Amino acid sequence: MGLAFLLTLAGLAFYAAHLFEFQARLELQRESRLMLDSATATRAYTSAEILPLLSASLQHEFLPQSVPFYAATQNFLRLHAQYPDYSYKEATLNPTNLRDRATDWEADIIQQFRNDSHSRELVGERNTPMGPVLYLARPIAVSKECLECHSEPAAAPKTLLARYGVNNGFGWQPDEVVGAQVISVPLAVASSDAHKTLLKLVIALVISFVLLGFLVNWLVRRHVLAPLRQIATLADSVSKGDENVNFSSASAREFGVVVQAFERMRISLQKAMRLLGH
Numbered sequence: 345m346g347l348a349f350l351l352t353l354a355g356l357a358f359y360a361a362h363l364f365e366f367q368a369r370l371e372l373q374r375e376s377r378l379m380l381d382s383a384t385a386t387r388a389y390t391s392a393e394i395l396p397l398l399s400a401s402l403q404h405e406f407l408p409q410s411v412p413f414y415a416a417t418q419n420f421l422r423l424h425a426q427y428p429d430y431s432y433k434e435a436t437l438n439p440t441n442l443r444d445r446a447t448d449w450e451a452d453i454i455q456q457f458r459n460d461s462h463s464r465e466l467v468g469e470r471n472t473p474m475g476p477v478l479y480l481a482r483p484i485a486v487s488k489e490c491l492e493c494h495s496e497p498a499a500a501p502k503t504l505l506a507r508y509g510v511n512n513g514f515g516w517q518p519d520e521v522v523g524a525q526v527i528s529v530p531l532a533v534a535s536s537d538a539h540k541t542l543l544k545l546v547i548a549l550v551i552s553f554v555l556l557g558f559l560v561n562w563l564v565r566r567h568v569l570a571p572l573r574q575i576a577t578l579a580d581s582v583s584k585g586d587e588n589v590n591f592s593s594a595s596a597r598e599f600g601v602v603v604q605a606f607e608r609m610r611i612s613l614q615k616a617m618r619l620l621g622h
């Protein structure tokens with residue numbers, strides 16, 4: 345029974361490990377998607393509601409609160425406190441802030457979005473020195489609200505030019521895909537979640553087995569071994585010549601047929617003995 349349990353446990357654990365890992369990855373993707381949605385919503389809110397309020401002041405003083413990208417990043421920083429494993433970037437081919445320039449693999453993703461205008465999302469894994477990382481990316485397309493600050497330097501607020509210069513982040517065309525929102529999270533997070541769940545399952549299985557083992561042991565002793573022992577004792581007495589033995593007194597209901605057979609044998613034996621003249 346122990347061996348059967350160990351084999352079952354190993355098989356279940358193996359299967360569950362794969363299942364949990366798969367589930368944990370789906371969960372990471374779901375959370376990443378939610379964060380991208382939240383970043384997109386913040387961008388849209390800033391373009392539609394904050395920028396019109398601040399655009400007059402932008403002529404005197406640069407207010408980063410008017411920039412959709414700034415709003416999305418600030419929003420994400422607050423989320424980051426609760427989800428420290430995730431990182432967010434608006435990777436761009438020709439960025440206003442050079443810090444946001446797309447790296448090689450990000451540029452490949454942006455290129456894929458530029459080549460296929462129907463593609464709305466890319467999910468993938470890549471290896472980094474810190475281990476494999478899951479990423480989820482969505483294209484950033486230029487709409488008319490963006491042109492004020494990203495079309496021609498002449499159209500942009502002077503305060504923006506004073507801060508970022510005229511060389512970067514301009515020349516974007518309407519509807520052009522200029523970059524990608526990329527959210528990344530180490531896959532180790534999924535593995536560690538999966539391992540925790542697996543450990544709980546294995547502990548639950550071991551406890552269940554131990555309890556089941558005790559129960560089966562008790563049932564076998566009570567309903568199999570004890571009655572068999574009683575029949576054996578009675579059979580012993582018969583073999584020693586005790587004629588008063590009555591198998592029907594054995595409390596082994598489960599072994600009714602065996603008890604009857606023994607009883608018949610005892611009676612036949614008695615008759616045979618009598619015939620022999622004892």
Ligand code: HEC
Nearest residue numbers: 410411413434436439440441444485486489490493513523
């Ligand atoms: C009020 C001016 C303004 C408007 C309007 C604006 N941006 Fe920007 N955008 C900026 C500035 C300034 C930055 C750099 C912020 C920083 O310091 O990282 C920036 C950054 C970005 C970035 C990050 C990469 C980079 O260039 O540094 C993206 C992507 C971006 N903007 C896209 C857009 C899109 C798409 C729109 C329209 C929905 C838009 N922006 C509207 C001023 C603006």
